[in-house]
Amino acid sequence: MNLFNIIDEIEKFDPELNDRLNPRRAAIKNITSFGSKVAMAAVPFAMGTMLKRAYGATAAPTVVEVLNYALTLEYLESSFYNQGAASAGLIPAAGASYINTVKDDENQHVAFLKTAITASGGTPVTSPKFDFTAGGGTGNGPFKGLFSNYTLFLKVALAFEDTGVRAYKGQAPNLLGNKDILTAALSIHAVEARHASAIRQLLGVSPWITSTATLGNDTGVSQVNGNYDGEQNVTQGPVNVTTLPSISGSTTSVAIATAAFDEPLSMDQVLALLVGTFIYT
Amino acid sequence: MKTSEQENIGGANMARRSFLRYAGLGVASAGLLATAACHKDHKVVVGGGIDIGAKGDLAILNYAYALEQLEAAFYIQVITTPYSGMTSDEKALFTSIRDHEVLHREFFKAALGGNAIPALTVDFSTIDFTKKSAVLGAAKAFEDTGVKAYDGAGYLIQDAGYLTIAGKIVSVEARHAALISNMLVAGSFAADDQVDSNGLNKSATIAEVLPIANTYLKTKVSATNYSYVA
Numbered sequence: 321m322n323l324f325n326i327i328d329e330i331e332k333f334d335p336e337l338n339d340r341l342n343p344r345r346a347a348i349k350n351i352t353s354f355g356s357k358v359a360m361a362a363v364p365f366a367m368g369t370m371l372k373r374a375y376g377a378t379a380a381p382t383v384v385e386v387l388n389y390a391l392t393l394e395y396l397e398s399s400f401y402n403q404g405a406a407s408a409g410l411i412p413a414a415g416a417s418y419i420n421t422v423k424d425d426e427n428q429h430v431a432f433l434k435t436a437i438t439a440s441g442g443t444p445v446t447s448p449k450f451d452f453t454a455g456g457g458t459g460n461g462p463f464k465g466l467f468s469n470y471t472l473f474l475k476v477a478l479a480f481e482d483t484g485v486r487a488y489k490g491q492a493p494n495l496l497g498n499k500d501i502l503t504a505a506l507s508i509h510a511v512e513a514r515h516a517s518a519i520r521q522l523l524g525v526s527p528w529i530t531s532t533a534t535l536g537n538d539t540g541v542s543q544v545n546g547n548y549d550g551e552q553n554v555t556q557g558p559v560n561v562t563t564l565p566s567i568s569g570s571t572t573s574v575a576i577a578t579a580a581f582d583e584p585l586s587m588d589q590v591l592a593l594l595v596g597t598f599i600y601t
Numbered sequence: 602m603k604t605s606e607q608e609n610i611g612g613a614n615m616a617r618r619s620f621l622r623y624a625g626l627g628v629a630s631a632g633l634l635a636t637a638a639c640h641k642d643h644k645v646v647v648g649g650g651i652d653i654g655a656k657g658d659l660a661i662l663n664y665a666y667a668l669e670q671l672e673a674a675f676y677i678q679v680i681t682t683p684y685s686g687m688t689s690d691e692k693a694l695f696t697s698i699r700d701h702e703v704l705h706r707e708f709f710k711a712a713l714g715g716n717a718i719p720a721l722t723v724d725f726s727t728i729d730f731t732k733k734s735a736v737l738g739a740a741k742a743f744e745d746t747g748v749k750a751y752d753g754a755g756y757l758i759q760d761a762g763y764l765t766i767a768g769k770i771v772s773v774e775a776r777h778a779a780l781i782s783n784m785l786v787a788g789s790f791a792a793d794d795q796v797d798s799n800g801l802n803k804s805a806t807i808a809e810v811l812p813i814a815n816t817y818l819k820t821k822v823s824a825t826n827y828s829y830v831a
Binding site for chain 1: 800801
């Protein structure tokens with residue numbers, strides 16, 4: 321287990337880490353006591369979370385941590401589409417070019433991020449295990465049968481794409497001012513949004529997320545309400561944008577206000593949505 | 602769940618605080634501007650055109666404001682003079698996109714306050730709004746350019762709150778771009794004219810984007826401090 325070595329390495333640069341992690345042993349015990357539900361694969365994230373707590377609000381994940389987090393999400397997406405494309409009879413001819421384009425992009429993202437992590441002096445994480453039924457490894461989750469039911473497959477695809485957009489967006493501030501890495505991350509982010517739009521078109525859902533005042537999720541799949549929670553936000557910076565003029569009057573509807581702005585998710589939020597369901601030991 | 606919500610709220614507050622720090626410059630609008638000569642840099646008028654001003658977040662926000670003004674004006678025209686044979690579905694989609702772009706425009710205008718560049722005069726004389734192919738082609742150019750512009754300028758933004766808001770907008774522009782591409786050629790939502798061999802959306806610099814934007818503007822926009830003079 322490299323985690324302890326990593327903490328030791330950090331301590332060399334930050335002698336106060338031990339105090340920050342106080343009580344360190346309890347913090348580490350917390351990670352392992354997630355036990356079977358939180359995968360070993362999630363340990364790098366758990367560590368990131370722990371460090372964030374240790375350093376308080378000012379501690380952001382490092383560039384390599386952000387990239388490894390992104391890599392894990394891309395492993396999830398690429399495995400999902402690879403398995404979908406390999407499932408005989410799943411994807412109808414009309415959808416084949418769409419799904420293949422998305423699959424190829426996700427595989428390219430995996431390769432690109434591995435290269436970027438190595439170039440940044442880090443080590444790419446290995447892929448965790450996935451249960452695309454969201455069954456935590458049982459294969460018996462709410463999306464059981466998704467590789468023989470195209471509509472179900474698309475619904476899971478859409479949750480992954482929209483969540484991916486939110487996840488990348490959430491990390492942008494952690495890459496502030498980093499010309500190469502931030503630009504690359506924003507560029508992947510835009511491609512995920514293109515995918516989300518296209519998958520939505522295949523499903524017959526509007527290409528953008530149109531929330532109500534109380535429900536962020538516009539997909540009609542209640543199991544993924546959490547993935548869309550927060551999309552109902554209408555306040556951008558200091559401005560409640562529903563108070564701004566629209567083409568037809570002095571205010572703007574919630575539908576337009578929510579569709580015009582996508583919302584971010586933090587690393588913790590994304591992992592809470594995935595680990596123990598789609599990602600397992 | 603509670604923790605996530607609290608973090609969310611905390612994030613919004615942080616964004617708001619940092620936003621206000623800058624917005625404070627603009628809140629007092631014209632009055633403040635008149636007495637603060639240095640801030641006039643943000644909208645210097647050069648030979649009938651305008652400049653996004655001194656390097657910094659206000660310049661980048663004004664750059665975004667210029668592009669959103671252009672996009673909003675374009676879709677307003679698309680809906681005002683629909684091309685021949687526009688279906689009700691197409692009209693509904695273009696109406697939604699128009700509404701998003703108008704709100705983006707109004708958002709930047711409100712956020713910039715007295716630091717905003719003036720309203721730009723557009724010139725769409727090269728676009729035949731009666732033809733579907735011309736409108737879709739122009740829409741694709743606007744959306745693709747918008748995505749590349751935000752992706753390419755993101756690293757220039759110094760304030761995390763602004764960067765997040767730019768991110769909130771660019772993914773919506775990418776959703777538009779994918780839709781428009783698919784309307785032109787089914788399945789071209791991430792084609793290699795916009796997405797490179799690493800699966801990354803292409804990005805563009807301010808100096809690359811503004812000359813394209815200026816072909817549709819009577820009011821030429823310069824970015825002298827970012828290596829482009831119209």
